[in-house]
Amino acid sequence: MLFRRASSRASVVTTGLVALAALMTGGCDSGPDRKPAAADGPAVIAPGEPGEPNRTLSAEEAAGRRSENDSPNSADVSYARMMIEHHAQALVMTELAPQRAQSTKVKRIAARIAAAQKPEIEAMKGWLKSYGKPLKAERHEHAVMPGMATEAQLKKLRAADGKAFDQLFLTLMTTHHQGAITMATDVKGQGNNIRIEEMADEVIAQQTSEITRMRDML
Numbered sequence: 001m002l003f004r005r006a007s008s009r010a011s012v013v014t015t016g017l018v019a020l021a022a023l024m025t026g027g028c029d030s031g032p033d034r035k036p037a038a039a040d041g042p043a044v045i046a047p048g049e050p051g052e053p054n055r056t057l058s059a060e061e062a063a064g065r066r067s068e069n070d071s072p073n074s075a076d077v078s079y080a081r082m083m084i085e086h087h088a089q090a091l092v093m094t095e096l097a098p099q100r101a102q103s104t105k106v107k108r109i110a111a112r113i114a115a116a117q118k119p120e121i122e123a124m125k126g127w128l129k130s131y132g133k134p135l136k137a138e139r140h141e142h143a144v145m146p147g148m149a150t151e152a153q154l155k156k157l158r159a160a161d162g163k164a165f166d167q168l169f170l171t172l173m174t175t176h177h178q179g180a181i182t183m184a185t186d187v188k189g190q191g192n193n194i195r196i197e198e199m200a201d202e203v204i205a206q207q208t209s210e211i212t213r214m215r216d217m218l
Contacts, residue, residue: 075190077133079183079200080124082145084135086180087117089148093157093173102162105217106169109210113173116206120199127195147179170214177207177214 090113097110128135149157149172160168184200191197 070192070194072131072133072193072196073191075187076193076196077128077131078137079187079191079196080128080133081136082183083180083199083203084121084124086145086148086176086183087121089154090114090117090173090176091121092154093149093169093176096158096165097169100161100165101169103166103217106166109173109213109217110169113210120202123199127199145179146182147176149176167218170218174211174214174218177211180207181211 094110094114097107101107101110125135153168153172157165157168157172181204184203188197188200191200
């Protein structure tokens with residue numbers, strides 16, 4: 001009986017020592033030489049400068065890379081220039097509404113569009129100036145912008161009155177807004193400047209809301 005108890009006690013001690021050893025071995029993984037866990041995020045390869053090797057960035061470094069350097073690229077500059085021109089045509093159309101529109105709702109949406117786009121034009125002009133970029137490129141740098149009304153369509157709008165004006169204005173302005181949203185979406189994927197991205201977000205949110213309102217009026 002005594003032998004059986006001693007044997008049982010030895011087993012308990014042995015089991016405890018094994019568990020302690022396993023614990024100590026696992027603890028070594030938390031030291032300074034520990035390899036990054038998957039939860040730390042995958043590494044990102046960043047191209048080096050000309051003549052320099054590529055760099056390996058952590059997920060955190062990659063996320064902060066853009067905020068550290070958001071210098072505008074050609075897509076940012078082109079967007080600002082084109083959107084100034086795009087907004088300017090919208091203002092030409094909205095200026096006709098007070099005298100030619102029949103619907104109070106159409107007059108209100110025209111006023112709303114003008115109130116939003118005038119300051120946006122000034123903001124984009126100011127942005128270009130802050131980076132030393134001229135308002136217009138030295139040479140033609142883009143094709144026809146999406147959503148722009150043709151001269152023939154603008155002539156027809158200027159000649160319209162009452163209900164005919166309302167319908168044509170809403171149709172042209174809806175197409176115009178859709179074009180602006182396309183441009184804003186494109187620069188979000190191609191540009192690099194945070195302020196331009198913020199302005200593009202504003203255009204998408206504002207004009208999507210206005211498209212919904214105008215479609216309800218048609």
